[in-house]
Amino acid sequence: DAGVTQSPTHLIKTRGQQVTLRCSPKSGHDTVSWYQQALGQGPQFIFQYYEEEERQRGNFPDRFSGHQFPNYSSELNVNALLLGDSALYLCASSLTPDTQYFGPGTRLTVL
Amino acid sequence: AQSVTQLGSHVSVSEGALVLLRCNYSSSVPPYLFWYVQYPNQGLQLLLKYTSAATLVKGINGFEAEFKKSETSFHLTKPSAHMSDAAEYFCAVSTSTGRRALTFGSGTRLQVQP
Numbered sequence: 001d002a003g004v005t006q007s008p009t010h011l012i013k014t015r016g017q018q019v020t021l022r023c024s025p026k027s028g029h030d031t032v033s034w035y036q037q038a039l040g041q042g043p044q045f046i047f048q049y050y051e052e053e054e055r056q057r058g059n060f061p062d063r064f065s066g067h068q069f070p071n072y073s074s075e076l077n078v079n080a081l082l083l084g085d086s087a088l089y090l091c092a093s094s095l096t097p098d099t100q101y102f103g104p105g106t107r108l109t110v111l
Numbered sequence: 112a113q114s115v116t117q118l119g120s121h122v123s124v125s126e127g128a129l130v131l132l133r134c135n136y137s138s139s140v141p142p143y144l145f146w147y148v149q150y151p152n153q154g155l156q157l158l159l160k161y162t163s164a165a166t167l168v169k170g171i172n173g174f175e176a177e178f179k180k181s182e183t184s185f186h187l188t189k190p191s192a193h194m195s196d197a198a199e200y201f202c203a204v205s206t207s208t209g210r211r212a213l214t215f216g217s218g219t220r221l222q223v224q225p
Contacts, residue, residue, distance in 0.1 A: 042217050043155070102155040
């Protein structure tokens, strides 16, 4: 059983650019949540998608947006990148809002 | 709103010694509590969870945690540390009113000395 997968593994962008990160949930899971983990800190909740709609959002600006597809996979988009957006972006999946299982993350570096 | 406080950003133990990682939470509604482990350059792996059943929860790799409502605590323990336990440990809380979005503590880095 494949767990949560994320792509790409690493990404380097420059300030002002846009980035798209991708996540495939664990088999049978229909809910995807995204978290940002800055270096040396705990993950912070960005938003959660269920039935292709954003259901809950953390304290992140509108530059952060997402999408969920009919097969439950999800994308995280970040516009107008700032240096402070450099972080590990973690995707977690669950069956409805239940225990979340995390992927390996995408390391984003903004120069 | 909920929050988590992990006391001690770094904990060092000898191999074979008791591991105790502290977590206190704040929540206005009954919480769900979790411990996750993160190895270098990896994602988070679920160690154990409390979801209002038994207050003593057993997880993987010999870890366990006890939910104490009166102390608002959910400390993680392991009787005998192994070198492979060296990692970052995160305590997290969620509630049913928040669609289970996780609020994490700042983490505790566990070092195991030979």
